[in-house]
Amino acid sequence: MEKKRFGRAGLYRAFMFSSPTILVTSPDACKQVLMDDATFCTGWPKATVTLIGARSFISMPEEEHRRLRKLTAAPINGFDALSAYLAFIDATVVSTLRRWSSETKTKPIEFLTELRRMTFRIIVQIFMSGAGEATMEELERSYTDLNYGMRAMAIDLPGFAYHRALRARGRLVAALQGVLDERRAAAGKKMNRGVDMMDRLIEVEDEQGRRLEDEEIIDVLVMYLNAGHESSAHITMWATVFLQENPDILAKAKAEQEEIMRSIPPTQKGLTLRDFRKMEYLSQVVDETLRFVNISFVSFRQATRDVFVNGYLVPKGWKVQLWYRSVHMDPQVYPDPKKFNPSRWEGPPPRAGTFLPFGLGSRLCPGNDLAKLEISVFLHHFLVGYRLERENPNCRVRYLPHPRPVDNCLAKIIRVSSDDGY
Numbered sequence: 001m002e003k004k005r006f007g008r009a010g011l012y013r014a015f016m017f018s019s020p021t022i023l024v025t026s027p028d029a030c031k032q033v034l035m036d037d038a039t040f041c042t043g044w045p046k047a048t049v050t051l052i053g054a055r056s057f058i059s060m061p062e063e064e065h066r067r068l069r070k071l072t073a074a075p076i077n078g079f080d081a082l083s084a085y086l087a088f089i090d091a092t093v094v095s096t097l098r099r100w101s102s103e104t105k106t107k108p109i110e111f112l113t114e115l116r117r118m119t120f121r122i123i124v125q126i127f128m129s130g131a132g133e134a135t136m137e138e139l140e141r142s143y144t145d146l147n148y149g150m151r152a153m154a155i156d157l158p159g160f161a162y163h164r165a166l167r168a169r170g171r172l173v174a175a176l177q178g179v180l181d182e183r184r185a186a187a188g189k190k191m192n193r194g195v196d197m198m199d200r201l202i203e204v205e206d207e208q209g210r211r212l213e214d215e216e217i218i219d220v221l222v223m224y225l226n227a228g229h230e231s232s233a234h235i236t237m238w239a240t241v242f243l244q245e246n247p248d249i250l251a252k253a254k255a256e257q258e259e260i261m262r263s264i265p266p267t268q269k270g271l272t273l274r275d276f277r278k279m280e281y282l283s284q285v286v287d288e289t290l291r292f293v294n295i296s297f298v299s300f301r302q303a304t305r306d307v308f309v310n311g312y313l314v315p316k317g318w319k320v321q322l323w324y325r326s327v328h329m330d331p332q333v334y335p336d337p338k339k340f341n342p343s344r345w346e347g348p349p350p351r352a353g354t355f356l357p358f359g360l361g362s363r364l365c366p367g368n369d370l371a372k373l374e375i376s377v378f379l380h381h382f383l384v385g386y387r388l389e390r391e392n393p394n395c396r397v398r399y400l401p402h403p404r405p406v407d408n409c410l411a412k413i414i415r416v417s418s419d420d421g422y
Contacts, residue, residue: 011312014321017045017153021319022309025326027333029310031353033301033320034360037062043302043319047154047162051146051169052226053219071204071212072197072220082373083273085126090270092122093378097386101415108391110408111240115233115378116144122374123228127197127221128179138175139225142168146222147230147401151298169222176218197224228367231295232374234402237409239289239379242340244388249285249342256281257383271377279376282383284342286375290357292340295402297325299359324356385417 010026024030033040042059049059057065096118100109120140124131131139149165156163183202201217212220243250260278264271301320306313314320329337333354334344358365365371382388389412395405 010310011314016321017319019319020315021321022312022314023321023323024309025323025330026310027327027330027351027353029353030322030324030327030356031360032309033322034353034356036307037361039304039307040301040320041304043300045151045154045300047152047165048150048300050154051149051162051165052223053215055213055216056219056223058223067206068212068216068220071206072201079273082369085370086273086276086373086377087270088125089122089374089377092118092125093381097381097413098415100413101386104412104414108389108410108412111388111390111411111413112233112237112404112408115237116229119229119233119236119374120225123225123232125196126228126370127225129196131179135175135179138171142171142175143226143229144168146172147226150401172222173218176221177214180214180217197221224367227365228371230402232371234295234404235286235289235293235371236375236378237404238293239285239375240382240388241390241409242289242292243285243379243383244390246340249340250383253282253285253342253379254383257380260380261384271380276373276376279380281342282376282379283372284345285379286372287345287355288340288342291328291334291355293403294325294328294357296357296359298323322356327354327356385415387414387416388412389414 010024010029012023012025014021014023024033041062044058052058054060057068060068096114100114103109117140120143121136124136124139145168146165149161149163149168152161152165154162156166179198180202183198187202198217198221201212201220203211205211243253256279260275263278264275299322301322303314303316303318303320305316308314327333331337353360358368358371391410391412392405392407395407395409397403398406
């Protein structure tokens with residue numbers, strides 16, 4: 001809308017979330033803001049900071065952010081961590097697809113809702129293995145309420161999204177604190193489970209021997225658990241839908257996955273990271289879905305001093321909103337941007353600032369590799385063994401808090417091959 005009114009300036013002045021704000025919509029300007037941590041600190045709305053937590057990545061100062069990111073990087077995206085998580089992800093996807101195909105013989109399911117449940121169980125297992133069924137259900141219900149208040153106005157009155165989300169936050173903190181207390185009480189005792197992310201956060205120390213406080217651990221888990229299932233579930237749903245809607249793309253992706261399946265030795269159980277790295281075309285499908293759907297369509301910064309961006313002054317203290325959706329749908333960056341075209345990702349990687357689904361710079365999403373692994377494993381098994389039959393293929397789309405069909409993609413999962421697991 002601003003481009004239509006004022007042309008391709010790339011920066012537009014507004015007043016949003018009770019603050020004077022500059023909207024940034026061009027790749028070069030986004031790159032400048034995201035890469036300059038000294039000039040632009042985080043500037044998320046009050047509701048987001050309160051709900052995710054003041055000690056989480058999104059709101060902490062740069063020095064603390066670097067410290068916490070360093071402490072948690074290997075357990076999330078490291079080779080050993082991804083290898084350990086892959087076996088559980090693979091087994092969960094195989095069993096879940098089989099169950100869905102059996103259930104939908106009689107009636108359709110809300111594909112997105114069920115994907116959210118599946119990805120939530122995966123992420124809880126990774127971060128808090130052994131969580132009881134009651135804890136799992138309480139966490140899942142609370143996260144749904146929390147998500148709807150993330151970008152709402154911070155109005156704590158009945159009937160407002162923030163009011164419900166704030167109470168969901170309280171339930172989440174209580175549940176996570178209960179698990180933390182159990183872990184600390186059981187410290188040193190022999191446990192019949194592997195080490196998970198919560199264990200690592202409890203035990204990790206920095207160079208000065210400092211350990212994380214309970215508040216820090218809880219806020220990190222709230223952030224990771226929310227991002228780790230919401231984004232993955234929505235992108236998985238849309239990638240599946242786009243594949244079904246584009247037979248040529250579906251055929252090419254399916255052929256690649258079938259070739260990978262044939263190359264797996266008979267003695268191997270499940271997928272490996274070596275198999276995952278062979279999924280070149282499927283990776284292009286995932287990247288194009290990330291561009292096309294724009295799950296994280298905006299991020300927030302604040303100027304710490306007067307600064308010029310693209311020749312325009314951004315005054316000290318003003319908020320800056322980076323509109324990734326404008327970048328990803330810019331025809332000068334992506335020709336024919338409304339066409340779903342995975343082949344546009346062939347060749348060299350995109351220029352910095354033009355592809356921002358996980359952000360850029362020091363605050364790049366720390367779980368990006370895990371998210372792509374989870375999405376790709378699901379699509380692999382879906383492509384070699386199933387198809388989606390939507391009840392309302394022309395269903396209207398709702399865009400907040402994330403783009404989704406209003407019927408949550410009501411569909412049947414049809415099994416077309418028995419070779420969907422190993």
